[in-house]
Amino acid sequence: MRKRKLGTTVLLATVSLVLAGCGGAKVGEDSGGGGGGGGADCGDFNIAVNPWVGYEADAAVVGYVAEKNLGCNVTKKDLKEEVAWQGFGTGEVDVVLENWGHDDLKKKYIDDQKTGVRVGSTGNTGTIGWYVPPWMAEKYPDITDYKNLNKYADMFKTSESGGKGQLLDGDPSFVTNDAALVKNLNLNFKVVYAGSETALIQSFRQAEKDKKPMIGYFYEPQWFMLEVKLAHVKLPEYKTGCDADAEKVACDYPPYDLDKIASKKFMDAGGPAADLVKNFKWTNDDQNLVAKYIAVDKMSPEDAAEKWVKDNKSKVDAWLPKS
């Protein structure tokens, strides 16, 4: 009996809730606008988002402009590089906005399978190399030249480096010549693979905070540089072709002109989104700023993009198709 009473109470409560709830706003009443009134017929626009914050910044801004100014239906897909390039052929990915070299992928997807096309530079220059935390560069000014590294090798010993100095490599998605470099430059170091960008950044952060010696592979533009400005270690200067034989490399990494790669189908079809991809170009400082909004200030990519776009109207206008 008691239970039935309970049921009745619950039922009554619900009925009254339903009645009370009827006062609220109804779904779909106010959301008529939607697209924001984009002019040209833009259609679907699939942006691959590779897993680093700088790329996220590119994608946020391009996606924001495509959606708000061009009225595109933007879909962002979180993918690793290789998987993203695969998507050109199947029509699942329209554009990769920030590509670091990847000559192997270019050969496979642009030259052989002909599903991707080069769309030119993003205006960003990528630097890859060896870095030390700033406190070391200050305390040992000559450490930023590779010739002096052997002198300090002992400091860099860890449990992983087998009695030599440890050179910490990071994310396996970046091509590294470090093992060959160590050998060919006769350095008393051993390459240890941190295995992920996360582990690499955390190690640098810890090294700077605890004033612990550390040397590792890193790159710019990277949001972490805004938190801790790592010092670049000079390797023998890069000359075209000096890295041709991977086994015999004894020179620095080349400067990377970060470029945009798009699906051939997408570019051939044209349209406002394709024009935007073609025109999109900004500086390392621009990207770093948006990356800082996201990574350090913890803004959502959308908010970060909105803020930057509002502050940089003239740059954005230059990307938009003229009409």
Next chain:
Amino acid sequence: MTTTVAPPTTPAAEPVPAPARARGPRRWLAIVSILAGWLVFFVIFQGRATLELAPAQLTGLHRWFNDLNDTIGANRNSNPIFLYFFNEIRLVIDNLVTGFQYLVSKPIAGRGVPLIGWLGVVAIAGYVSWVFGNVRVAILAVAGFVFFGLQGLWEESMDTLALTTAAVLIALVIGIPLGIWAGMSPRVRRIITPVLDFMQTMPTFVYLAPLTLFFLIGPASATIATLIFAMPPAIRITAHAIAEVPPSTREAADSLGATGGQTLVKVLLPMAKRTIVVGINQTIMAALAMVTIAALIDAPGLGKVVVKALQSLDVGTAFNAGLAIVVMAVVLDRVTTAAGDRAGLRLRGAAGVSSGRQRRIQVAVGGVVALACVYLSYTYVWAAEFPVDWNIGPWISRTTSDITLWIQDNLSVITNDLRDAITTSVLNPFETLLTDSPWWLMCAVIIALAYVLGGVGAAVAGAVCLALVLATGVWHDAMTTLASTLVATVAVVIVGVLVGVWMGRSRRADRVIRPVLDAAQVMPAFVYLVPFVALFGPSRFTAIVAAFVYASPIVIKIVTDGIRGVSPTTVEAATASGAGRWQTISKVQLPMSSRSLTLATNQGLIYVLSMVVVGGLVGAGALGYDVVAGFSQGQLFGKGLAAGFAIVLLGIMLDRITQAAARRTGRTAG
């Protein structure tokens, strides 16, 4: 989880009678002489024939895998198998997942919200839990689902729920019939077991990229990745349940003239129902374990939040999302467990559980209430979108970040010393022994040990696996990984026994510790990688600690179970005859639960091994790094695949040896 005790690999294979050789002291003598011989040969041959391969170096097999991958990629658009087979599968699964998403998570154009809002989902969750479980789990479900909203992760949680539901449904639709078949036919079971082992131990990273070749980028690939890992428990446990039905029952049905179908539907399935629910439970847990990894190929949901947060090392946000996964796992676990218990009680016709007019009225009333909530959430904004003002997510993130930071700042000195001490005194010497022994010496030692511990069968399994590891071309890395794996397992078993005994003897300790164990098992490893790297630096030791966190819960739970399984009268008899606490534990409780101890060791090994890839992300190198690099770099794909195979082979080898050993201890002790 309460029921995660069911092992991921062959649970309690049927005991095969084998002549008991080398018992007791003689067996120990054999082991000691094998080890001594190993050391002698090691000193003579150290550093020769170690088959080392540089990180970027490839073998013919690796190149062949690469070419195969490229060929598939180049021809997928013209090949009829893709056009008419894989594409169709993809379409069906994509539609299923997107359907679920439109129901609970994905905003529909024009509405701006999904069909059912938060209130409706919460009501359904509570109602379903109550109907199939009981009032307690219904309250838990409601609280858990509301918590997702409070965390500010409603949509993400529902995405995860939608994808998990789709994956679990498909896993059950395929897995339960397969399991029934395997349960009725031992031959099918023998064929299917290695396949299931393979599905469960092959690191997901290995097949993630190829999956998107077959099923494109999107929900289908993510669902299938989840499916591959989550289906085996459903098959195994269903098969186990069917096989457990006493033959006499089956014969009775036959003699009454029941057809095969009738026996199945009227006798076997009802009797196996309770255990099958355990299988469903395990499938759900396994599916949730894949949430973060599937996010790497754009699977929507909580995993994405974790992965994105880690790009900027935002531990707090990653933890918040990880916590939602844990809560979802706990809710689903408790609800399915309660449903299983109910099924069991109903089978025995226990009073107060089943049917009756009153119950039917209650169910109907509850259904009306749930429907009303669904209607509200369909119609009104307040019931559709979770109120933003109630968001405690940022608070959880901030607090976690603060705590982690404090720990990192204050403990990293001690932890670094600990790492160095253990690495130099234990890990390095042991690893050198394994990696610097010539390959033929290692093979001989392992096969000999397998023979002494487990008999001929184990030795043969070991030999086959080792030969295949040699063929993968990553022998040296495999030995490095094996060393870390064994060290981690020893640590896991030691702590597992200590805590397990404690929990087995004290209900109160059990009540406090068990939720922590549940959380450690389900919390995605990605969440705690950052603090671990901060504490221990990128190193093999860090990987061992991560494996320890993941693997010790299962070991502790099994040991607890074993200790509790010792009959109370025996324990009382021991205490009565004047045995102290330590004597009771060491002379009575531990020896009497020796079968659980070996099972715990077996599971510890398998769980540690499943963390090898995660270890690769924090500096463990070796096989884990090979797999991660293979996922990231096209030209290393083949090597990653080979490393994946090596992990599977190590897993199967260790599993077969420990299981054979377990069967023997079971016999000698029991």
